[in-house]
Amino acid sequence: MDIECYDDLTGEQIHEWREFMAGCQHPHPRQDPRFADVERATGGTVVFVIARQQGQICAVGLFSLYRSRIMTGRYSVALALSGPVCDDAETLVAFVVAVSDHPRFAKVDAIKVTPYWLDADADRLHQQFIRAGLAISDPTPYRDTGLIDLNRSVDELRSSFSRSARRNLRNIEAADVEIRHITSPDEIVVFFDHLNALVLEPNNLTPVTRPEYEAGFRNVYNDPEAGVLFTAYHKDSFLGGFLMYRSQITAHARRFVADPQAARQIGNLRIAPLLWLRGMKWAIEQGCTKLDVEGYLPDIDRSHPNFSVLEYKTYFRPRHVRRAAEHTLVNHRLFHQANVAPTQLKRVVRRGLGAAQSITRTG
Numbered sequence: 001m002d003i004e005c006y007d008d009l010t011g012e013q014i015h016e017w018r019e020f021m022a023g024c025q026h027p028h029p030r031q032d033p034r035f036a037d038v039e040r041a042t043g044g045t046v047v048f049v050i051a052r053q054q055g056q057i058c059a060v061g062l063f064s065l066y067r068s069r070i071m072t073g074r075y076s077v078a079l080a081l082s083g084p085v086c087d088d089a090e091t092l093v094a095f096v097v098a099v100s101d102h103p104r105f106a107k108v109d110a111i112k113v114t115p116y117w118l119d120a121d122a123d124r125l126h127q128q129f130i131r132a133g134l135a136i137s138d139p140t141p142y143r144d145t146g147l148i149d150l151n152r153s154v155d156e157l158r159s160s161f162s163r164s165a166r167r168n169l170r171n172i173e174a175a176d177v178e179i180r181h182i183t184s185p186d187e188i189v190v191f192f193d194h195l196n197a198l199v200l201e202p203n204n205l206t207p208v209t210r211p212e213y214e215a216g217f218r219n220v221y222n223d224p225e226a227g228v229l230f231t232a233y234h235k236d237s238f239l240g241g242f243l244m245y246r247s248q249i250t251a252h253a254r255r256f257v258a259d260p261q262a263a264r265q266i267g268n269l270r271i272a273p274l275l276w277l278r279g280m281k282w283a284i285e286q287g288c289t290k291l292d293v294e295g296y297l298p299d300i301d302r303s304h305p306n307f308s309v310l311e312y313k314t315y316f317r318p319r320h321v322r323r324a325a326e327h328t329l330v331n332h333r334l335f336h337q338a339n340v341a342p343t344q345l346k347r348v349v350r351r352g353l354g355a356a357q358s359i360t361r362t363g
Contacts, residue, residue: 001058001094005104006048009033017050020057021085022248028082028116029247031062034219034226035081039064041211047078047104051086051095059086059095065108068339075108076339082116089121089128097132100331109335112137114326122324129327138325146296146318150251150289154281165273165315172274175266177239179278182229188217191231191241195257203309208255220245225286227254230278232271237262240271242279251283251291256312272312293318 009017014033021027029035036046044064051059061084068076078099086092092115100111113134117125122142150157158169182188189210196207221227227245231238240258244251258271283291293313298320300310330336 001091001098002052003095003098003102004050004052005102006050007046008036009048013048013050016057017048017060020060024085025087026116026121027085027247027250029220029226029245029252030081031060031083031085032220032226032247033062034223035062035216037215037219038212039081041209041215043067044079045075049084049095049099049102051091051098053091058088058091059084061085061095061099061113063099063111068109068335070338071109071335073107074335076110076336078105078108078111080111080113080115082114084113084115086115089125092125093128093132093134096129096134096329100329105331109330109332109339111329111331112326113329114143115324117324118321122322125324126327132329134327134329136325137328140325142322142325144295144297144320145323146293146298146313146316146320148280148291148293148316148318150280150284150291154277154284157280158277160317161273161277162315162317165270168270169273169277172266172269172271175269176234177266177271177274178233179274180231180233182231182241183222185214185217185222187231188213188221188229190238191229191243191257194238194241194259195255198259199255199257199309203306228279228282230275230282232275234262234265237265239263239266240275242275244279244282246283246286246288249287249289251279251286251288253279253291253294270312273315276316291318296320 017033021031033048039046044066047063047065049061049063050057061080063078063080065075065078068074084092084095086095096111096113099105115125158166192208192213200207221229221243229241229243231241233239238259239262243255245254246252256272263269263271280291293316295310296313296318297304297310300307
């Protein structure tokens with residue numbers, strides 16, 4: 001296996017990369033070169049890695065390297081978000097190991113990968129990773145998500161929604177609600193301001209910065225072949241928005257936000273069914289046959305920490321699937337431990353505070 005590392009790709013290399021991904025069973029849009037500027041906007045140093053066997057591409061990986069806060073001149077981690085991309089488990093594992101051994105990654109303390117492999121394929125890949133010395137770095141062995149079958153008409157999709165979602169649709173369609181396909185960078189600010197304030201910050205998730213979402217819109221979400229942003233308005237009031245991207249036959253739900261205060265103007269109706277149905281229609285128009293809701297639990301209850309983020313997806317009755325978890329290959333254990341120690345300490349403190357509060361409440 002020959003490994004090639006690039007800081008940037010030529011037009012011919014981008015074409016070759018995308019041709020390879022188009023023929024794969026496990027692609028994900030986050031591994032498209034379009035996302036390089038998004039990764040750079042978050043502070044990552046992008047490295048494109050191509051593996052070849054007998055001159056033919058057998059694996060690709062868009063890696064983002066992040067500087068160590070502890071060790072000057074080193075990188076704490078190289079992330080391949082929803083990648084690398086390869087259809088053979090043994091080849092994929094060999095690729096990750098070869099990347100870790102490459103001189104371009106000599107100062108990288110750990111490599112984290114999250115290939116887009118589902119169910120039995122994810123089981124097989126996990127076993128291969130463990131044999132090669134990678135460890136699960138997610139809280140659970142798998143990530144839970146759901147797939148919606150798009151091999152149906154829009155009317156059939158609508159009929160497949162839950163009873164409450166169908167009722168919401170009928171009532172919203174009778175109200176003065178406008179769905180907008182956002183094509184101007186000036187209009188994306190409203191969506192991300194609401195997303196950060198109503199979804200990310202309340203759930204202790206990292207807000208999306210302006211450079212990041214501007215890069216995403218410029219390279220991905222304003223390209224009809226790659227992504228789309230739909231928003232809903234009642235007169236001049238923002239009700240919600242739905243951000244999507246796609247790779248070959250699979251569309252992915254990237255971000256969704258609804259403003260509960262603005263919903264009062266339309267009788268507290270939920271905007272999710274209308275926006276998601278519009279998104280499904282777009283995905284079908286692009287030739288997609290399934291929609292990954294990007295996080296789903298079929299039997300979620302209110303005690304779950306992500307209840308507010310996941311609950312509304314039950315409206316669409318996706319099929320529950322397990323996705324391969326994040327796996328980590330540690331290159332330099334001592335440096336890696338120094339990098340992760342502050343995060344581990346924060347977790348211990350949070351658990352201690354939570355336990356103390358619980359004792360206080362019951363005490």
